[in-house]
Amino acid sequence: LATPGYQVHLCDVSEEALNKGFAGIEKSLARFIKAKHLSEQDAEDARSRITGFTELEKAVSDVDLVVEAVPENMELKKRIFYDLDRFTKPEVILATNTSELSVTAIASATKRPRSVVGMHWFNPPPVMRLVEIVRGVDTSEEAIEVIKKVSERAGKETVVVKDVQGFVTSRAISAHMMECMKILEEGVASAEDIDKAIRLGLNYPMGPFELADYVGLDTMLFASEGMVEAYGDRFRVPQTLRKLVEAGHLGRKSGKGFYDYTKERETVSVKK
Numbered sequence: 001l002a003t004p005g006y007q008v009h010l011c012d013v014s015e016e017a018l019n020k021g022f023a024g025i026e027k028s029l030a031r032f033i034k035a036k037h038l039s040e041q042d043a044e045d046a047r048s049r050i051t052g053f054t055e056l057e058k059a060v061s062d063v064d065l066v067v068e069a070v071p072e073n074m075e076l077k078k079r080i081f082y083d084l085d086r087f088t089k090p091e092v093i094l095a096t097n098t099s100e101l102s103v104t105a106i107a108s109a110t111k112r113p114r115s116v117v118g119m120h121w122f123n124p125p126p127v128m129r130l131v132e133i134v135r136g137v138d139t140s141e142e143a144i145e146v147i148k149k150v151s152e153r154a155g156k157e158t159v160v161v162k163d164v165q166g167f168v169t170s171r172a173i174s175a176h177m178m179e180c181m182k183i184l185e186e187g188v189a190s191a192e193d194i195d196k197a198i199r200l201g202l203n204y205p206m207g208p209f210e211l212a213d214y215v216g217l218d219t220m221l222f223a224s225e226g227m228v229e230a231y232g233d234r235f236r237v238p239q240t241l242r243k244l245v246e247a248g249h250l251g252r253k254s255g256k257g258f259y260d261y262t263k264e265r266e267t268v269s270v271k272k
């Protein structure tokens with residue numbers, strides 16, 4: 001949001017977490033400069049528009065829009081929205097980047113459910129072209145329009161969807177990944193070959209196991225549990241995924257998932 005010209009207040013829980021965020025931004029800007037999609041000056045301007053905060057009240061007291069992106073936990077999101085409602089001006093739109101939680105439930109923690117809306121970005125956000133806008137039960141047309149305008153200024157396309165479990169994108173990707181894990185368990189092909197088939201045959205940028213390791217297997221498991229609750233057993237995770245999570249193999253972040261990142265990339269044995 002800083003690149004297209006917005007003044008951004010970046011708020012996290014500690015200086016350390018904030019620095020991690022700034023380091024991520026630096027890495028991203030450097031990639032854009034290297035690819036000649038951004039000049040040094042544009043990058044410097046974007047940097048100068050971002051101010052870091054570790055106190056939520058200070059961060060949001062004079063902003064016009066909040067985009068919350070704390071971990072995917074309903075209790076935490078509700079606590080944050082309760083505070084955002086108290087700390088921001090009454091007309092401020094409060095958006096959540098949740099991937100599958102109920103925007104309506106998050107909005108219930110505030111006295112302004114009309115101004116609470118889903119603004120679902122995709123990873124990596126500077127590159128991915130979509131923002132999925134989620135209309136909660138009470139979300140106003142005005143809130144949707146604001147998010148559309150901000151997203152468009154950031155160069156994104158938008159879709160507006162209803163507030164159902166997983167919206168469009170997380171529900172679709174969950175179904176795809178579950179089915180690919182079942183294909184793996186049936187021994188139809190190796191993880192590498194399923195990834196290769198999906199990448200080259202279906203033209204997806206990543207295969208399902210590369211993507212699962214990238215997103216985090218614990219996150220995948222959590223998402224599946226929400227989907228089972230809403231849509232039944234067809235979203236139940238295959239044992240393979242549950243066992244990897246139980247073993248602490250959470251994907252790239254733990255060094256091992258469907259693949260082993262501690263050596264040359266190697267598939268972890270997941271044969272039945």
Ligand SMILES: NC(=O)c1ccc[n+]([C@@H]2O[C@H](COP(=O)([O-])OP(=O)(O)OC[C@H]3O[C@@H](n4cnc5c(N)ncnc54)[C@H](O)[C@@H]3O)[C@@H](O)[C@H]2O)c1
Binds near residue numbers: 013098
């Ligand atoms: N990772 C993805 O690919 C992706 C894609 C789309 C949407 N999302 C959604 O974005 C949200 C964040 O996901 P993530 O993967 O970036 O999580 P993450 O755990 O990597 O990052 C969360 C950040 O929030 C900070 N945080 C925690 N508590 C906070 C608080 N009380 N106040 C301020 N900051 C706090 C953490 O320090 C951390 O920097 C989730 O709702 C997730 O579903 C993630």
